[in-house]
Amino acid sequence: MNKKTVALTEEQYKEIISLNRSGFAGSDGHVVKSNNRIATILTLEANLGLRISDILKLRLSGIIRDGDRYRLDIVEQKTKKKREFTVPMEIYVYIQNYALFNSISPSAKLFDISERAVQKHLKLICDYLGYDNISTHSFRKYFATTIYRENNYNIELVRVLLQHSSAVTTQRYIGLQRQEIEKALQNHIKLL
Numbered sequence: 001m002n003k004k005t006v007a008l009t010e011e012q013y014k015e016i017i018s019l020n021r022s023g024f025a026g027s028d029g030h031v032v033k034s035n036n037r038i039a040t041i042l043t044l045e046a047n048l049g050l051r052i053s054d055i056l057k058l059r060l061s062g063i064i065r066d067g068d069r070y071r072l073d074i075v076e077q078k079t080k081k082k083r084e085f086t087v088p089m090e091i092y093v094y095i096q097n098y099a100l101f102n103s104i105s106p107s108a109k110l111f112d113i114s115e116r117a118v119q120k121h122l123k124l125i126c127d128y129l130g131y132d133n134i135s136t137h138s139f140r141k142y143f144a145t146t147i148y149r150e151n152n153y154n155i156e157l158v159r160v161l162l163q164h165s166s167a168v169t170t171q172r173y174i175g176l177q178r179q180e181i182e183k184a185l186q187n188h189i190k191l192l
Helices: 010-022 036-048 052-056 089-101 115-129 137-150 155-162 167-173 176-187
Strands: 063-066 069-072
Touching: 010 036, 010 115, 010 137, 036 052, 036 089, 036 115, 036 137, 052 115, 052 137, 069 089, 137 155, 137 167, 155 167
Parallel strands: none
Antiparallel strands: 063 069
């Protein structure tokens, strides 16, 4: 019963966020309303690599100007580690626009919703799309695997961004060993 959460593909990420924004009617007639708040939460998890618990306690005031950049200034709930990574300008503006549109003050939590409510809504969408083993954590794994592929398979970079204590943990996390084994086997075919 303990199914392993998988990283999203690019297509899955886009479909899930799109359905969150548009809503849909299931084949059983059940209507799932659009939910921009959940779409924003999942988008931030996929773009910042934070755990859902840290996204849900995020405040605009937790992103501070540091010279010519903005950076996170939070303590991760799970690890109690300080997180001070740069927030790309596009993401900062995205968060600012969300806060302005929803009249959220800089010191207030951006998202007044429980982790369970986000998971429940995500499950409705994944069931509709026929996706298995996807949870909110799939968005953090999507962040990790995308960074890994787009940066010459630099496991140390991903380890630092996820704030893992070892590269072994990061390799297990993104399923690196399995990917490398499959690739090695495929590349080794020597048929004559």
